[in-house]
Amino acid sequence: MPSSTDISERIVEAVLAKKLAPGARLGEQQLCDLFDAPRAVVREALTTLSVRGMVKASARRGWYLVELSREEAQAAFDARLVIETGLIRCSKPLASKALQRLRTHLKRQREAVEGTDVGARSFLLGDFHVCLAECLGNSVLAATVRDLTARTMLIALRYQSEDEAAHSFSEHSAIVEALEAGDMALAEQRVFAHLSTWQLKLRVPADQTPDPLAGLRLALTPLSAPR
Incomplete structure (x- = not known):
């Protein structure tokens, strides 16, 4: 069970x-x-x-x-930005085992992006950030990143296009390249750039809150101005 x-x-x-x-x-x-x-x-x-x-x-x-509002989505993205850039800022260059794990993850991402399994592609693009946090050595924050990533996926589900998913993969690759070079400052900059533009990529509308009275309001709208 x-x-x-x-x-x-x-x-x-x-x-x-x-x-x-x-x-x-x-x-x-x-x-x-x-x-x-x-x-x-x-x-x-x-x-x-x-x-x-x-x-x-x-x-x-x-x-x-949950169905996130614009404000809730922004809060989730901001939290991810603070946590993920902070993890890199406080970390030493990664060991070869951690780098190999990230390379393996990128290989799986590439295969998914080039394939037709949208579910696998979406999962791996989100899971990269969890994998990165784990490779940086903080399992507690990795769990937090996982939850925040899942919340932001509830917005990505509606608004992220296939081209933007492919672009996310290329940005992940650039982050790993910086980590392989041992340039933690550059890796932090690339994570910041990657996450800080998500709300633009996803084109979140100003108001995502459903109007429970929309149908009734439409039905009761006057047909013409009173004479």
Whole structure:
């Protein structure tokens, strides 16, 4: 029987792979059936994801993936920027084993970008940042980066194009090149440039909050000005 951690991490992986859309409902009974797990375990997994900022619950909708507003998306990008550049700034040049791990990850990214599996491509592009944090030696912040990356993927799901995904891969390659050269300052600059332009690449509209009265408002709009 899977643990609550197994279930929550599977959901995070699905978000990173763009297999679950923002606002997707996560029915408790459906998850119980899919994972062959008791409701208490499923509920614990969903509660954990709620604390991590990835799902919400309401009496009407039940559990569902968050739909980020512009402000929430900006906050997530800003947090990633601070954490990832700070990790590099405080780190020494990477050991050969860590560099080899990053090269292997880039190879998998290239294959995914050149292939047709959009889910694998999306997962690997997001997972690169988690891998980088782990290679820099901070597993605690790597877990935080993973959660923040999943949250930003809920925006990327809607707005990142295939060309922009390929460009992200080229920027990842440039970051690793700087790390291979032992130039941590350059690596930090490239991470900053990569993350600070995400909100432009994704073209986040000014307001992502759905209008619950939109349909009724349209229906009740006067057909013509009163005479």
